[in-house]
Amino acid sequence: MSCNHYRAAISARATGTPLPATVTEQALDHHLTSCLSCGRWSKHLTTLRAATDDLLRRRRPAGAPSKPV
Numbered sequence: 001m002s003c004n005h006y007r008a009a010i011s012a013r014a015t016g017t018p019l020p021a022t023v024t025e026q027a028l029d030h031h032l033t034s035c036l037s038c039g040r041w042s043k044h045l046t047t048l049r050a051a052t053d054d055l056l057r058r059r060r061p062a063g064a065p066s067k068p069v
């Protein structure tokens with residue numbers, strides 16, 4: 001299977017959506033340990049995702065009223 005299939009799965013995993021039917025968690029993990037290129041890509045995507053989450057948290061107005069109790 002080509003790296004493109006795995007990268008779709010890596011992307012899905014990073015965003016918390018179900019993996020494509022063609023790639024199992026096991027197959028993805030195995031590919032990540034054997035494919036340096038996808039390993040790097042996965043790390044990059046995870047970092048990017050974390051940075052985006054952080055940015056979204058920071059954009060929340062500090063003075064906004066908290067949820068009603």
Ligand SMILES: [Zn+2]
Binds near residue numbers: 006031037038
């Ligand atoms: Zn690969």
